[in-house]
Amino acid sequence: MAFLPSILPGFGLEGGVVVITATRIFANGAIAALALLSAGCSIVPATGPQGSAVLKESEGGERVAVPYALVKVTPEVVRVLGRYAPRLSMAFADRTPPQAFRFGVGDLVSVTIFEAAAGGLFSSENGLRPGNFVTIPNQAVNESGNIAVPYAGEVRAKGRTPAEIQADIVNALKARALEPQVVVALAQQNTSLISVLGDVRQAGRFPASQSGERILDAIARAGGTVGQGHDIWVSLERKGHRASVPFGALLYEPANNIYVLPNDVIYLYNQPQTFVGFGAAGSSSTTTAISVGATGGSSTGGQGLYRFDAWRLSLAEALGKLGGLNDSLAEPSWVFLYRGETCEVASKLGVDCSKFAGPIIPIIYNLNLRDPSGYFLAQNFEMRNKDVIYTSNAASVETTKFLVFLRTIMATANDPIVYSTNAYILRNTSRQ
DSSP, X not given: OTTHHHHSTTXXXXXXXXXXXXXXXXXHHHHHHHHHHHTOSTTSOOSSOOHHHHHHXXXXXXXXXXXXXXXXXXXXXXXXXXXXXXXXXXXXXXXXXXXXXXXXXXXXXXXXXXXXXXXXXXXXSSOSSSSSEEEEEEEEOOTTSEEEETTTEEEEOTTOOHHHHHHHHHHXXXXXXXXXXXXXXXXXXXXSEEEEEESBSSOEEEEOOTTOOBHHHHHHHTTOBSSOSTTEEEEEEETTEEEEEEHHHHHHOGGGSOBOOTTXXXXXXXXXXXXXXXXXXXXXXXXXXXXXXXXXXXOOSSBXXXXXXXXXXXXXXXXXHTXXXXXXXXXXXXXEEEEXXXXXXXXXXTOOGGGSOSSEEEEEEEEOTTSTTHHHHHHXXXXXXXXXXXXXXXHHHXXXXXXXXXXXXXXXXXXXXXXXXXXXXXXXXXXX
């Protein structure tokens, strides 16, 4: 230990031992820090995965809980998604106006029979009854689908038009009546109804119009929506098949306003469209969002739950609601949108669906906003209800976090040296 006084003049053996012990602690701390460095930046806090990890794991890297496909946002991808946006015109193949009215079981039928002269089967010779015709009391189409006509018997009515029923009655009576003519009319429509339910002013069942009417016409007959409509969805159920679109899609995309058919069920319900933002979103001065629930409210940007507050929202508008990218944290080329797509859509995007189980394919869309044209793509990329936007931190941010963490470890190891050295110097000074 003879070398200690030359290193620390005035220090004795005891002080040298303290310094050596502290130095060993410092060395051990440095070794531990190097070990942490070799483990990467996963030990520091973060709001989500690094963008490089999202790209790597999609290419068969580390195993993930849910396999997903990564799709880079390009003009072609935007065009494909635009073609396959939810539309009633695509969900229902039958978009033609309803055909001629046909009677159903329960409909009330009016039948009037005319003859060419008095003295016929249904007319009187003594003129006690004016006119050469008779009107049969209204009757409902029975469970067998028939109506009864005197001297003609049971006549089939279910699924037939008035003209078809008239022809059958004339054929049955022409051998007995004087040049019979028949008028068949609908007295009361109890079938072929359209149901309009939910958030309308006068929900109910309405007779289907023989001239043909569209969804908005049916909603208007029910008194219209109870609100402004941007949070209202319209669901159409037809023959066991159901599809839904925002109410605004009926107004601004006329192709969605298809014809309604008898026995359709239209249901209007209020469900605000929302999306969630995570990661490096919001300006550096506003990094916390006011979470917005179903009851509404405004946000100040940052991570959180956001409402569309419109029937349609673009990705650019959604990023604007988040407050944009945080220029102190975000990597513009690592903007990700999480969504499930049908296998049909995924295959059009170039995804191999055979690698996934189930009809819905988890897809992460990657938007590169370092590319100046990326903002044009964001303007045309349509958001969907329940989408998730995640913006990854830049690699330099994670490195800075790790260096701060490493500095904390080094300072923790160095503090005993400083404290012991200061204490020893103070003690020796006081002895002198």
